[in-house]
Amino acid sequence: MMELASVAGRHALELMAATLLVAECIAYGAFRVGRARMLTFNVGIRVGVVVIVTAAACFAALTHALLTDPALTRFDLAFALDLGVTVPREVKHAFAIATHLGDPKVLAVCCTAGTIALLSTRHLLLACTLAAASGGNGLLNMTLKQLIRRARPDYDTAFASVHSWSFPSGHTSGSLATYGAIAYVLIRTLPARWQLPVVLGAVAVVGMIAWSRLIIGVHFASDVLAGAMSSTAWLTACVLVAEWLRRRAIG
Numbered sequence: 001m002m003e004l005a006s007v008a009g010r011h012a013l014e015l016m017a018a019t020l021l022v023a024e025c026i027a028y029g030a031f032r033v034g035r036a037r038m039l040t041f042n043v044g045i046r047v048g049v050v051v052i053v054t055a056a057a058c059f060a061a062l063t064h065a066l067l068t069d070p071a072l073t074r075f076d077l078a079f080a081l082d083l084g085v086t087v088p089r090e091v092k093h094a095f096a097i098a099t100h101l102g103d104p105k106v107l108a109v110c111c112t113a114g115t116i117a118l119l120s121t122r123h124l125l126l127a128c129t130l131a132a133a134s135g136g137n138g139l140l141n142m143t144l145k146q147l148i149r150r151a152r153p154d155y156d157t158a159f160a161s162v163h164s165w166s167f168p169s170g171h172t173s174g175s176l177a178t179y180g181a182i183a184y185v186l187i188r189t190l191p192a193r194w195q196l197p198v199v200l201g202a203v204a205v206v207g208m209i210a211w212s213r214l215i216i217g218v219h220f221a222s223d224v225l226a227g228a229m230s231s232t233a234w235l236t237a238c239v240l241v242a243e244w245l246r247r248r249a250i251g
Helices: 003-012 013-035 041-068 069-085 089-102 104-120 124-148 168-188 192-217 221-251
Strands: none
Touching: 003 013, 003 069, 013 192, 013 221, 041 069, 041 124, 041 221, 069 192, 069 221, 089 104, 089 168, 089 192, 104 124, 104 168, 124 168, 124 221, 168 192, 168 221, 192 221
């Protein structure tokens, strides 16, 4: 297991490219299925519930492993150490700049501006969905951090230093919830030709932010994965509720 972690760390940039490509393919497939209306509303709701349950179960499994099994911490550390000595400093510097797209202040501005713009154009449901997805996820993440209280990585190859709890990653969680909710809003308001680029762009930005936390050394791999899982469950729940209310209003 430790050898696998070391190999992954030594090929972190290739692994990043592969995971981003897979994520983009999944997003593309999901978008095409949605556009083609291959699923009825009720089936779509069931799929959403499966996503929520699966993501929550993954988060619970990661949390349980972190609290009860030192093997996860050893894996995280081996991956981080090999990543730290392999990735060039210039690349770390670029990701140290890019990671600010996931800063809480940036996400708060995006959420606030988007909510105000939606309210001004009388998109009340979309405004509430954006606020609930971004703001609610922020509260959820802070609560989880306080409950679990995992210390940040502390090794010589780290490119930055952060003084707060580490698990789950707030940048990963917040960017997925906020940019994901913005993508949902834009899908509901933009012409059809812009919708796929919005989805693929959001996936790319969130993936880049998530990997930036690993590359600059301020999070363990399990922190980032846990942040993605918790936020996926929360965002999916917000979208399902919004879609149910939208369908009810139309009906």
